[in-house]
Amino acid sequence: SLNQKPLYQSRTRLRVAQKDGIDSAVPTHTMFAYSVDFPHRHIQDPASQRLTWSKPPLNVLVIRKIRDETLLEPFKELCRFLVEEKHLMVYVEKKVVDDGSLMTDDSFSAIRNQLCTFREGYDDISDCIDLIICLGGDGTLLYASSLFQGSVPPVMAFHLGSLGFLAPFKFESFKTEVDKVFEGNAAIILRSRLKVKVVKGMFQRNEQLFSTQENGIAPHNHINNEAGKITLQLQVLNEVVVDRGPSSYLSDVDLYLDGRLITSVQGDGVIVSTPTGSTAYAGAAGASMIHPNVPAIMVTPICPHSLSFRPIVVPAGVELMITLSPDARNTAWVSFDGRKRQEIQHGDSIKITTSCFPVPSICCHDLVYDWFDSLAQCLHWNIRKKQTRLTDASDSSETDN
CATH class of the missing domain: 3.40.50.10330 (Probable inorganic polyphosphate/atp-NAD kinase; domain 1)
Structure with a gap:
């Protein structure tokens, strides 16, 4: 079992019920990584996540x-x-x-x-x-x-x-x-959120290092100076959207992963979303739909001016950073779950990583059935008119022909 004390008092805790009768308590206000040695099972069943009350809710x-x-x-x-x-x-x-x-x-x-x-x-x-x-x-x-x-x-x-x-x-x-x-004992799913920081001013990219490798990941860290003033910190459930705003020019932003320049995004913008957000704006932009229980971050370009720029999934623990490219002809705009929209200037940066404060969402049935039911009922996923079965007469006629 997990003997982890919560950071502060709460009436709510998440119990992960094991089939062997061992319970592991995980407070809902934080996430813990732990492992239990089971000889017959190596992956925790997501459906085993249950909500119990240490005290009646008031x-x-x-x-x-x-x-x-x-x-x-x-x-x-x-x-x-x-x-x-x-x-x-x-x-x-x-x-x-x-x-x-x-x-x-x-x-x-x-x-x-x-x-x-x-x-x-x-x-x-x-x-x-x-x-x-x-x-x-x-x-x-x-x-x-x-x-x-x-x-x-x-x-x-x-x-x-x-x-x-x-x-x-x-x-x-x-x-x-x-x-x-x-x-x-209600089924519950922990919907991960993004921890976002907007840093104003003082960011510079090392152009000399970047010129050593035009395509692919550069071999060294490209950050010369990332000191600046943090003007906004947010927890985001769906997505962070960086777009060109009212400008008629392509947006041109650089994407960093753990301090390394990964690529430049030229197009209408880029979406950084949680698995929950993968069925929202990112899904409309062509991203794959990710079950909320999968620890990941989805990066989806918006109308990229490149035929080979496909949406990618990166590990939940990395830190992404988005800045304006030095060659960008215009500024960019950023919004967080569709709110707090603001302009991003040269030298500003947006840092994004997975938050340690998820949203515990109570399921109606269980976290697997609810998700697929929503895909079918709300998005009409894989809905088509069924092909009819061949009759014996049609089988024989096709054989004769």
């Missing part, structure tokens, strides 16, 4: 898709259930509670007065939430992830949006599903 954060009137009734039903029947402390955003439809609903006023409110960017609730429940589409889960730049509580996402690839639960049976999660 504080629940409810994230609702805003500007969608169809979610008002589900939101009120869920809050009423959590407050009146489960006797929990429910946290919601202040702008959600201040919605005009909720303010004028007298039947909901008693529940509304018991809700705890917070404001994004002003109030820190990261240490007091035991469970997150999302109502909406994939964007609500991405938004919930952005609220927790460190440890993330388990997330239960109900599909009430347009796509719902990351939301496996149906709201029609929300009471039953929530009760199952509170009872424990």
Whole structure:
């Protein structure tokens, strides 16, 4: 078993149940690499990851898709259930509670007065939430992830949006599903995130070393000076996108891996995504779809001006860095899960690696079935009209011909 103490107190832990009766506890706020000697099995079964509660959950954060009137009734039903029947402390955003439809609903006023409110960017609730429940589409889960730049509580996402690839639960049976999660032993998947730093100014590339090998990986480190000011640090669940922005010129950025220049990307841009993000923008740009349980980082060019530039998968532990090429005719723009878009100038750099704070996403069935079901239902993966079976008559006619 793993005797690893959590960094701070939490009511949540992830139990990896072994078939031999040995349990290994892994706190959800960090990731540990460990191995257990089993003579008959060498690879851990992903389906063995289970969520248990060391203490009953007390504080629940409810994230609702805003500007969608169809979610008002589900939101009120869920809050009423959590407050009146489960006797929990429910946290919601202040702008959600201040919605005009909720303010004028007298039947909901008693529940509304018991809700705890917070404001994004002003109030820190990261240490007091035991469970997150999302109502909406994939964007609500991405938004919930952005609220927790460190440890993330388990997330239960109900599909009430347009796509719902990351939301496996149906709201029609929300009471039953929530009760199952509170009872424990729910299947869970740790969705890795990207740790991103934006460093402004002071980056230079050694052009003399680069000229020694025009194609392929250069033999030495090309970084002359990477001192600068870190202006932004983020945890990203889907992808980091670097593109040409409003410019009519090709974007021209250099891609480094662990300090070595790998290649220059000339085209509309480049996407650096997690396995979760491989089915989002990266998938639309031609990347392979990676199961979220695979530790990897996907690098996908956007409309590259090269017939041989295919998407690549690199190990999760490497550090990628993206800078403007010295010959670039224009600046580039970067966004993080579609948010906080900003311009990248010459001398700026973007450093990306896998974060040690994943998003524990609760599964409806299990992490394998849920993923393939989402591929089929949301993306219509490998859906085609089935070829009909040949009849005996057609078999004989083809033989005669």
